[in-house]
Amino acid sequence: MKKSRGMGLYCAGVFGFLYLPLAVMFVFSFNDARRNVVWKGFTLKWYSALFQNTDMMAAMLTSVELALSAAAIAAVIGMLASYAMVKHKPFRGRSAYDALLSVPLMMPEVALGVGILTFLVRAGYELDFFALACSHALICLPYTIAAVRARLISLQESSLEDAAMDLGATEWQAFVKVTLPLARPAIISGALLSFTVSFQDFVTSFFVAGIGIVTMPIKIYSMIKFGVSPEINALSVCLLLATFTLIALNAAFAVRPDEASRH
Amino acid sequence: MSRALSWLLGGRTPLATHLLLAPASFWLLFLLVIPALGLIVLSFATNGPYGTIVWEFGFHNYARAFDPKYLPVLLRTFAFAAATTVLCLLIGYPVAYYLSFRAGRWRNIMLVGLMVPFWSSCLVAYYSWMIVLGKEGLINANLIRFGFLSEPIGFLYTPFAILLGLVYFYLPFAVLPLYASLDKVPRSVVEAAYDLGAGRWTAFRKVTLPLSLPGVVAACLLTFIPCLGDFLTVEILGGPRYYLLGNLISNQFMMAQDWPFGSALTSLLLAGLVGGLWLYQRWEKA
Numbered sequence: 001m002k003k004s005r006g007m008g009l010y011c012a013g014v015f016g017f018l019y020l021p022l023a024v025m026f027v028f029s030f031n032d033a034r035r036n037v038v039w040k041g042f043t044l045k046w047y048s049a050l051f052q053n054t055d056m057m058a059a060m061l062t063s064v065e066l067a068l069s070a071a072a073i074a075a076v077i078g079m080l081a082s083y084a085m086v087k088h089k090p091f092r093g094r095s096a097y098d099a100l101l102s103v104p105l106m107m108p109e110v111a112l113g114v115g116i117l118t119f120l121v122r123a124g125y126e127l128d129f130f131a132l133a134c135s136h137a138l139i140c141l142p143y144t145i146a147a148v149r150a151r152l153i154s155l156q157e158s159s160l161e162d163a164a165m166d167l168g169a170t171e172w173q174a175f176v177k178v179t180l181p182l183a184r185p186a187i188i189s190g191a192l193l194s195f196t197v198s199f200q201d202f203v204t205s206f207f208v209a210g211i212g213i214v215t216m217p218i219k220i221y222s223m224i225k226f227g228v229s230p231e232i233n234a235l236s237v238c239l240l241l242a243t244f245t246l247i248a249l250n251a252a253f254a255v256r257p258d259e260a261s262r263h
Numbered sequence: 264m265s266r267a268l269s270w271l272l273g274g275r276t277p278l279a280t281h282l283l284l285a286p287a288s289f290w291l292l293f294l295l296v297i298p299a300l301g302l303i304v305l306s307f308a309t310n311g312p313y314g315t316i317v318w319e320f321g322f323h324n325y326a327r328a329f330d331p332k333y334l335p336v337l338l339r340t341f342a343f344a345a346a347t348t349v350l351c352l353l354i355g356y357p358v359a360y361y362l363s364f365r366a367g368r369w370r371n372i373m374l375v376g377l378m379v380p381f382w383s384s385c386l387v388a389y390y391s392w393m394i395v396l397g398k399e400g401l402i403n404a405n406l407i408r409f410g411f412l413s414e415p416i417g418f419l420y421t422p423f424a425i426l427l428g429l430v431y432f433y434l435p436f437a438v439l440p441l442y443a444s445l446d447k448v449p450r451s452v453v454e455a456a457y458d459l460g461a462g463r464w465t466a467f468r469k470v471t472l473p474l475s476l477p478g479v480v481a482a483c484l485l486t487f488i489p490c491l492g493d494f495l496t497v498e499i500l501g502g503p504r505y506y507l508l509g510n511l512i513s514n515q516f517m518m519a520q521d522w523p524f525g526s527a528l529t530s531l532l533l534a535g536l537v538g539g540l541w542l543y544q545r546w547e548k549a
Contacts, residue, residue: 011373014358018380018434024401028394038404077286084283088274100291106485107295107536108492110509111529114516116426118305118526138294171269193382198324200384201419203494207516217386222474224390224499227411236387243383251375 011016013047022240029233046234057236063199070136071194075187076135078144083179085145086152093138105142112139120208127210135208136201140194147193151186155179174205189253196246200239299533306526314520324527328423337531340508343422344490351437351486352479354430359441359478360471363448374442381435389428389499394495396500420502433489437482444478445471455537476530480546488539492532506530 011211032043050056085098116135120127155161160182164174202217209218216239223232271279281288291391301390306324310315327333338370364374374492395401396418403415418424440520448471506514508528 004361004365007357011358011361014354014434015373015376015432018377021431022380022383024395025387025391026378038312062456077290080283081287083272084274084280087272087377088280088283089277090350091277093289097284100295103291103295106488108489108509110492110512110530111299111532111536112295114512114525115302116294117516118522119293119298119301122301122305134290135294138290145287170265171272172265173269175268175272186514187508196382200382201387202353202384202386205514217384220386220390224386224393232390236390238369239384239387244379247375247378247382262273 016151021026025236025240029230029237031233034230043173046107046230050231050234050238053231055214055217059214059216060235060238062214066133066136066205067195067198069129069133070140070198071191073133073137074140074144074194075191078141079148079183079187080189081141081170082145082148082152086149087154101144101145104139109139109201109203110207113204116204117207127208127213129213131210132205132208135204136198137194139201139204140197143193143197144187144190147186147190148183151183152179153261155182185253186232189250192246192253196243196250199242199246300492302526302529302533303400305523306530307521308526309524310521314522316522325531327524328527328531336506336508339493339505343425343429343507344487344493346426347433347490348487350426350430351433352441352482354473355437355441355482357432359445363445370526375434375455377438380431381439385432385495386427386499388431389495392424392428392431392500393419396427405494408466419500420504422501422505424500425496425505428500429490429493432488432493432496433486436485440485441475441478443482444475445529448474477547480543484539484543488536491535495516 014222015053018228029046030042031039032039032045081101085094112135117127120131125131161174164178165171166191169177178190201215202218202221205213205218206221209215216235218238220232220235224236265404269423274280274283305316307320307322309317309319309321309323324358328337328469360371397403398415398419399418400418400419402418403412406412407415452468452474453470456470461469492509493507494513497505497507497510498513503510512525512528512532515521515528519525
């Protein structure tokens, strides 16, 4: 297994490349220097400055509200659509519809952003929080659907719903008592991914957020563009930690393929 | 009430199916299909004074996209996207191979480890690359301190920095589909190749690589197309000298207020997306 060790080292190198910027950001957010690169000693002052900066805290709050709304919208829409796609008879044009559902994943976000911007402005709609949340829900939708659908398909194979209905439950009862509880981990996992997508999304927000809606990524962007202050490191680390937590939570909720058949 | 819901969930008529799909359809229609069609219509209109739109139709916006002033941007976008795709494949394939064939108990940890940069904000990562690569950045400062350099090297705002940023961001997009298809390669077939006397390299070249081709194609698609529309990388690591299509589009909408021209550029981007998907489908059927 000599060869395998060489490849292992190579992989470690690639992972090093992927994690280098994240580590640098983390370390320098504790650096007691205005200019970034020289290590002057450990400090928490950028974090305390961050938490006293009302602008930044407001941006953080906006991002959380936005991500919660987008994840909730996407979870509901995605659950209904997945259910219809998995449980119902195939309808005409289903494969085309299926392809369309995954387009938001492939579509360059710039095209999505300017498209929605143009449409809303031409339609005379004032760009507001609601429009932004709906746009974010669109980019989150493929993730929710992928998660929930895989789960529903594996539940289908275990035919627990059929059993419930054979025992006299109506479709609605079977849904509430059997399908929904069993699909819950997938719904939560999809919602966590949606939250992550929306929380760190910059491009769509850049185009669709009207004046006055400042999300955390937009705040970071404008700080990078117009004068860097070291608080930005602290803010970035907060964003990274949020992502870490969400991914870890998602890993905890994600259903392993072998687990579905155990029920 | 519960009977109505049961009817909806039972799905014995197409109407019930379409009602359940209605919210998703509504979203797709109003935030994806109509905006895209709107952009295409707008791309044939004319820009009036002060960013107004004059409804005189023609191909002038497209002609303008290909005139010598903007053609280099299109070509550069294509070149960067192609280079990024090739680099991501070359760097990512061994990682995916290791994950699938050799990682053993490390596999799950490594997969989650790949997901973290994938899900992290690229804004944060790019900003951090600025700290690393800048004239007073980590690399330059250390090289000077240890006497390897007398003058800092300007890594930032060069094609190198852009390519680095693009490869950094799109690498997980390439590794994950590669891994997914390598994982589907039946181990027994590879074993059979060994039993029939193939060496490691021959078995890889004749068996594993051809069987993982769907993943290679998917990885190409997933890096190349988003790369064509990339906007943030150049905005942060590149600067105006190296504007790509995404930056040009953004400028037309946010600065120059020439929406018809911006729409034409976006339509070209969408044409790239549709063309890529079409090629993929044809390849899949063949």
